[in-house]
Amino acid sequence: MTTLDINHGPDGATGRPYHETYKPASHFRSKDEEFDAVKIGMWLFLATEVLLFAGLFVGYAIFRMMHPEAFRNGSHYLDWKWGCLNTIVLLFSSWTIATSIGNAQRNEQKKLRRNLLITVACALLFVGIKLTFEYMPKWSGWFIAFDPALSHYESDTSALGGLLHHVPGYGGKRPGSLFDYPFAENPYEPMWWSIYYCATGIHATHVLIGVGLISWLYIRARKLHFGPGHYTAVEVVGLYWHIVDLIWIFLFPLLYLIH
Amino acid sequence: MNLIPTTLADGFWHWLWFNEKAKSSAGVATIGDELFMYIFWLSVVWFVFLMGLTFYFVVKYRRKPGQKLVRSPAHHTPLEIAWTVVPTLFLVYIFFKGFWGYADALVAPANAELINLKAQKWAWRMTYPNGAESPLSTRFTYTDAQGNQLTSAQDAPIFVVPAGKPVQLRMSSMDVIHSFWVPDFRAKFDIFPNRYTAYWFQADEVGDHPIYCAEYCGDLHSEMYAILRVLPEAEYRSTIDGWAIPWDQGPVPVGKVLYKTKGCAACHTVDGTPNTGPTWSHIWGEEHEFEGGGKAVVDANYIRESILVPAAKIRKGFPNQMVSFQGQLNDRELDALIAYIESLGANPPAPGTGHSETGAETEPAGSN
Amino acid sequence: MTTLHGEIPGAHGHEHHDGSYLERKGGMVSTIIDWATTIDHKKIGVMYLVAVLTMFFIGGVAAMLIRYELFEPVRIQATGDNVGQISGTALANLFGQKDISVAKADNIYNRVMTLHGAVMVFMFIVPGIPASLGNFLLPLMLGAKDVAFPRLNLASWYVYVFGSIFGILAIVMGGVDTGWTFYTPYSSSHADPGHWRVVFMILAAFILGFSSIFTGLNFIVTVHKLRAPGLGWFDLPLFVWAIYSTSIIQVLATPVIGITLLLLVFERLFHVGIFDPALGGDPVLFQHFFWFYSHPVVYVMILPGMGIISETIAVHSRKQIFGYKAIAFSSISIAAISFLVWGHHLFVSEGELVATIFSALTFLVAIPTAVKVFNWIGTLYKGSIQINTPMLYTLFFLFTFSIGGLTGLPLGALATDLHLHDSYFVVAHFHYVMMGGTVIAFLAGIHHWWPKIFGRMYNERWAMIACVLVFIGFNTTFFTQFFLGTRGMPRRYASYPDQYQLLHQISSIGAAILLIGFLLHLAVFIGSLFAGKKAPANPWGGLTFEWEADSPPTTHNFHHEPLATHGPYAFDDVVPPHCDPKDYPIADPLPAGSKRH
């Protein structure tokens, strides 16, 4: 995000907030031109993001076409409830950040900060659910004690004072050569897990980057950097966050719902 | 159908590009050569025209001091349309002709002799319809300026194929991607470890043709030669019958044949010299140390495991380059190979076997 | 001719009266800090120029080593004094590796060959023209003060250097023998198993991709938003059109190599199996992923070269470019078609159906390319042609690029490609396009804009001698390789049968001539920097905006924001800025009532 706010105006020099005194970089003719330019730049960047994920979608489509039964089995191993919950979480966070742009435009500083905070919380919730309820049991067989799914299985050991429980034979659903699950029904199942972990892992990395960016927005919003006169950063980070959501809108049915 | 006069497509010009005529009568070779010479002359005409024009303009309109500029049109629509459409027509023709030859290369005639081809780092293996594999190999020899004899670095296997009959190869690889190219037949196709690809040709004349690997495959990529020997069909039949595996003679002769035909000889010697892999001479009963610790005595189980799961125990000093032969060798063949290794002598060598004259073993004899 | 460009009062309240961008700011340390933290596109352009030429040098050394090795094939003595000894392993001997196996000797060649490919492609030729000349010239040609995102621009340079360091690290750690294409499963499971250097080389290419994306993104926005007043789309210099098309490809294709290389790193580290057939993956899928980027990127390499030629040929023959719109649109259509033809790199590995489709589409790309060549030659007609180094290189380009293009025909036709694929014919073809096209255009461009960039003239006579040496050396090196290919020499071979030796030796001798030519150029450039005549603002009589700026330009490029009042190539009607009408006589005025083209 090095491109934003080339010219840090005299912050508070006149006692007025940054967004009111904001001046565009000297090579732009106006604030609007800068805003437009940054937005075009961001859309170009979003195009690269989409094409980055395109590789994973193409990999998914091709291996699904070649080994439908492995993907069908693999899809059954995922719990649609967690996927659905995460979808709702992300959609909601998309809404909060879209609203926060309106807050900045209307100079509603308190709501702006609140919406940004909610967005960060949703992002962390998303990653938390992914790690604790989806990745961890599937990868290692260790469940967290309050995982509802744990009641279905017989655990043999526990750790961390009963916080973690191990279910033998559940874990080992890992990609490629790391695969260690004894009950696979199709020799291509490790391929499903490769696609699953690569796609959701890279997506989750994007979510974490989003956490960093939105936290940065929050810090700046506290300093009254955004308002009707200047909200470029909120706008472009918002775009980034929506594309993360958009990718998930497609990953969710592909991974969890198609049998 | 001749695209261009024979004098331009043959003789000197053909020699200049290809040295020799295509030795396959399959469509890809005949159409390919014809099309290549056509494109060549087309290119020559265009190139000479364009460069001539350029040269003429540069000389004629060179800058003279103080001379005023002369106006000329900055574009000319009919001309521009013409020089867009005319090349397009040529291109359409070239595409169709190229597709024609390609389509021919894809579909072998129904009466084709079917031969299996396997590629591995860095050797070729052909399995004939009767299960035989070629035990023949040679090295290319050269003479340098001082009159010394030089040879190519690796043994090149010699494969035989019948003359005057289409031959189809079903190709697969055991490790990485290779590519089967016989320049004399003007075609190549890649060879993959996870699927079969096909190649066909029909060589009408008796003769030898070099085979190259055209897809980069590692260290000895450039030494991955083989020779395709075209024989009269009757001779071809009797040759491959003669190569059939001698199952009735017991395991050791079978093992000796397999050693040559399954690609073992590419990396393992039987005379005591270490190669890419350890020698087989006098290792029976020897104790081997492994990379990353551990040791074991060479016995039937150890050899079996090393053939099927080469990565399991890697002998010190021989980084693993071997592929798994799981599925490539059945139990009888494995037993035959084990028996053959045992027949090459125990360690320490029994007096008078005469196998260890080079003494190039990595471990001193009698270390255990 | 200040009367020809107006200024808009009030658009920018203050006037810049600053000095040349090359002016030193204080002592050595502060100058270095000034350069290292600069967001001036000109300095970044020069920094890129130095960086890519350094990489060109490293890649060039590798090329020389390749030709050195191939002077003699690898053989084993069967008779004579040294039975069993290996001969023809020039590289192994050079690196002090005596008495080694053929496999080891070949391995050294394979590493040098990979080094040459990877460095030349990822670190030299892809960033080459756009990031150096493009960065310097694009804002100048648009009449802008800078690119849209100057800090991103600097970041892109640092990312480039960071990525290159990864690549160099891989080389220092022992080199990589995968070939620059990293084909699986060789790269994922067989090349140097367990070693990090392969991962480093892959990461280098991955990181360099970001640099490429940043540059491309920046340029697109710059062209859209920062054109000077009056500068419409069809008043843009053709170099800008070319860079713009290039940037579209960079933005749309590079992310795909990003994910490909990322998956390849996962493949190497964890064996995820997407591309590894041992685990159920598909190696041809990797090739599709790889070439979806790497084919369009061929046009990232050549389009800016075409842009340079469009500039040099117009300026040095003082002629309105013939068919401006045809050239501009052909740039865009080449960019578009480039996404449709990647499969021709897979004719011998992909399915029959797509091979046919891709072959047909491949011929499409020949059409706009041919149109460009015709237009350039048409531009020479009735021109006022001056022969100097940039023009000599331009003619050189027309010669070699035409050969490069025409030899693409048998490679695009399926029947002939089955023979020529992966042979030296391909090697020769793409060197004619990449080197005979891009590098030669790059040299034309460097000479053309050298006075503008550094404010000094170079020695014309010696530069032209060097150009002739490069021409002879280049054609000797690579024309022979066409015959090697058709006669059956596969590429990436460390050794070869005897029948190819003569041609290989001619090629190696050509490479030596080429080297002398390049070294002479280097000497001319260094001489110019230290003892060159001061350059006038407009030494060639160009009409585009960069010639209105000083040589070298001031920190803020222009003294006033320029205003476009004439086309970029209106030589017939406009006396070039800073030029004397006596030296640059324009054409007689058109009779009243007649319409300009």
Added chain:
Amino acid sequence: MSHDPHTHGTAAVALDPTDPHGATHHEHVIIPRSTLMNVLLVLLFFTLLTVGLSRAEVWAAGFFGIEIPQWVNVAVAMSIAIVKGLLVLLFFMQLKYDNKLNAIIFANCIFAVGLFLFFSMTDLGFRGVVYEWKKGEISLGGTGGVSRGAGDHKETISGNVTHFAREKYLALWGPEKFEHIRASVKHDHPHGADANTANLSRAITGQTGALSATAPTHSAGGHAPSADGHAAPAGDHPPEAPASHDAPKDAPPTGGH
């Protein structure tokens, strides 16, 4: 954020200095809160709809044995995802109100994705155009073992990794415990993974079976077919006989077919 279009007396051309190329920027739009809220509600509705349809299909298959073809499933789920995506693009990302250029950029990018997908799938999906057997895959595990782990946990995998894992745990637990754990993990699986295991697998056509059917079967040595040459289409039946599954399926015709 509008500008006063003012003309300049001195310049020959009337140019807005802040926007010399005319109207490339737009009014900044403030999207009404109600619009955003409605869009969110519609998105949530579609999420529940696509999940509901998917559940309904599983239920229908399990309860009534109705097998809906997979393409219907894919088409429905993808159509809903596309609608959701469009809503996000148009309203949350403001493409509806924005500079058209941004929409063009995004459309081009989607087009590039389409090309990528189309050509790659056309290749890998149409390998058997000329010969059916070209389509088949030779077994996994053909390239000779991958190692994983380090030290005492180092394992070298030979053959298919799924069979390797099965063998490993069979040896570790013994057959009885293996079956017990299998029942506990799979039977109570919340998604009923075994609903119709019989139909899960599909023989991959064009493997060695097809090959040997067309290849001449003359065998000079006349030795009996051996166990490891048995061509087992992957997953055709549960792997009770692991040996047959470990076998790569590309033994040359001589291998006793």
